[in-house]
Amino acid sequence: MSDDALLDIRDLRVTYWGKSLLGFRGKAFDAVKGANLSIRPGQTLGLVGESGSGKSSIANAVLGLVPANGGTIRFGDVDLAAMKTRYPPDVRGQIQAVFQDPYSSLNPSMTVEDIVTEPLRVHTTMSRAERRTRAVELLGLVSLSEEHLERHPHQFSGGQRQRIAIASALALAPKLIVLDEPVSALDVSTQNQIINLLYERRDELGIAYLLIAHDLALVHHISDRIAVMYLGHIVEEGPSDRVYRAPAHPYTRALLDAVPVLDPDAQRRRRASRKAAPARETPRLAAQGCPYRNRCPFAMPRCEAQLPPDYPVDGGGTAACFLFEAPAGQGSARLRLVQA
């Protein structure tokens, strides 16, 4: 499936170094520990995980904001990982981004016209008038209009600012847009407006999205496939509906169960089935083994010794969990998991 992929990530490693006393490279910390992901043209991959899972590090590596410390990021014919962070302009223009915080992602001293046309100024030789025409066109795509061109970001609400950020990301007609928590800073009533907008533009313009978010339910609405990250590892990947409705990996399951639902009665039942848990110690785990083993109710001795490889799951996709080692359809362990 990696042959026709637009973006294909293999064994990606992202490492951050602390600083020692004299300013030299200190202790290394692997934020991403060998991730595999793939996105086809015009499709959306939702990348879900909690804080510290490494999902934003993958986004930053794809965008060339941090260098990869190993592995490949194939985008079309080029390996982005090999270029470190110095992408040639034609590649740069094809990968754009929308960030989480619409209050700091727009330059406060620029007008909307400056912000939306900045990619055109950097990458094209369009005249001012041509850029303005294109800017009006782009604002139309995000349901804003020409009258907004001269305004500054602070004159807009959070939802409108995010529309401006999307218009700017669309300016160069990119093939891939990395959406890093695009709606989590917005009000509930505005979130869906932005999700709907992203969905419509994707189908219209044939853009692929890498959607980073912490909320599986939200990601499920718009993604074709979903990948779940935990402590730098991708623990599960598969078609959106399968991951959301029939999560395989114990962590994905825990993640879904922890999200409160809008039904007080259901919440009561869920509460009854668990009792107040003490705070967990920060896991200080040996390098080998499953990253989730100390929280996993199904942990086995071998989970300590060996990192589980990706096993295929019924309904599509993979889970990095020994419970799925048995041939599809026969796993008694999996039955146990489903019953739990």
Place this chain on the structure above:
Amino acid sequence: MKTVPSDGPAAAPSRRRRGASGSAAIVVVAGAILALLVFLALFADLVSPYDPLRQNLIASLQWPSAAHWLGTDDLGRDVLSRLIHGCRIAVIAAGEATTIAILIGVPIGLFIGYRGGWWDWVVMRVVEAVVSIPGIMVAIVILALLGTGLHKAMIALGILFSTSFLRLARGVVLAEREEVYVRSARVVGASGGRILLGHILPNIAPPLIVQTTLTVGAVLLAEAGLSFIGLGVQPPDASWGTMLSTAAAFMDLHWFLAIPPGIAIILTVLSINLIGDVIRDGVGRGITVAARQDAPVASFAALADVAPSAAALPPPRPDEVLRVEGLRVTVSTADGGELPLISDLSLSISKGETLGLVGESGSGKTLTGLAILGLTSVALRTTHGSIVLNGRDLRTLPRRRIEEVRGNEVAMVFQDPTTSLNPAFTVGSQIAEVLRAKHGLSKSAAWARTVELIDRVGIPRPGERARAFPHELSGGMAQRIAIARALSCNPSLLIADEPTTALDVTVQQEILDLFRDLQAEFGMAILFVTHDLAVAADICDRISVMYAGEMVEMAEVDALFARPRHPYTRGLLSAMPHASDRKPPLPTIRGSVPRPGTWPAGCRFSNRCDFKVAACERRIPLTGTDRLVRCIRADELVLEAAQ
């Protein structure tokens, strides 16, 4: 990591605007003074009544007269003429030295701040070496190399003052380069130079402009100093500095000599500072535009007439801990009016009960919590209503009594535990301090109780963790500590403001369970402020939905989710990510939450409501007995619960 827009109303712009209009006249005066200065500098020869160097020893040290408007100096030279010629030196001195300082300091500071690494290390060590030597000595050393004279002195001062520009530019770039818009610019493919000059520079201009105006003043004074020790302007040429040094020598004989150059320096420096402030406000982030006025503005005079009606008051409940009636919080506007942020809010909470205060940003939910504690910022005023806690109206209590109530009877847990705990002290000492101050426990007793509390909130190895600093704990742990601190005085009311919003969802679940557990044990009432209806469904007994500064619905939690009665509640419920299980288009509420001051005159939700009728143009009261709703069509509308 999730973040939620803060609820804080945009109070600052209106205050700023009032200040700006008030100072317009001063700006005109300052501009006129600077224009006069430049004019005099250019045409000093034509304007000045006498030759500034012509001596007349007979008429020395004269007081102002018709012939010599500002008198004469020790050599009988006309002070006014010397003052006018001094303008020329002042303009040259300030212009030259400041320009040199900016041209050297700003580019280097920008570069090393953005680039970092060993460039930064080397340059900063050199700068530190320079600033560790007294400035005047550095100037003397530079002048010893260059020779004396006005221009050379100004080069020396320029080099000296460039270090402050360099350090300032580096500092602000260090902070600015982490902004998300810089990342956006890098993703777009803008070069380093373009990012630095086109994106970052306009945003860091304000502090640099302030530094410029301060430097001009400092240069004028430094010129006087250098001239005084004979390294700057050479006698007999007139500069304000040399005039001052002359005046210093004749202080006893003729004190008036110091007045004209002194006033000239003061006026010039003041004018430049004022103009600098105006330029700063006009550049980049300084722009603050008042709240948009394009939306319909409610008539606030009419609004004030709506007295808290009896129907709007929640019925008395058994074991009431807190009862708020008719609460109104306002902010002063530019035109001296009072803009309401919360109006006519009434609620009550019983012992052992959790009331959810749910709403989006701008709904006033956080502000309500702060107003109950009396912790609103100075720009805000609680103008109406009563806040009765355990039988006493907090609004009538003197300030000292309220401070006793806070922490003893009511405690608060905030959204971000890592900032609500003081990073400089261990978490245990922060809890123990409260116990000693409020309960008068001994040091060892307070510590023992602290460890007990930390254990109670489910933290393993409590004795060890009590000695940890906040940054050594995860977000969930830190929030547990914040809860332990809030519980240390056994409050009867706990106000929790989005206490799980900054946490991961699996940790959120643990914290919610902890709240419930502790409530069962301690029996406190909880006011739980959240934007997340699903969280409210888990933790709350009753929920009050807020929109645009007022309560629109209040109901028992089961009733609210089974059958919402206000169209806004229904809209919110169906917009929650878990509410629908389908592909887009997802249900939305059109438009966005209006800012305070742009609320529709009648029903505040009317401009976004699908069920609006003509009658919604009037103010709608909160009606009902058991469950309250602020909708004129509540009885006829049958709103389905989400899914």
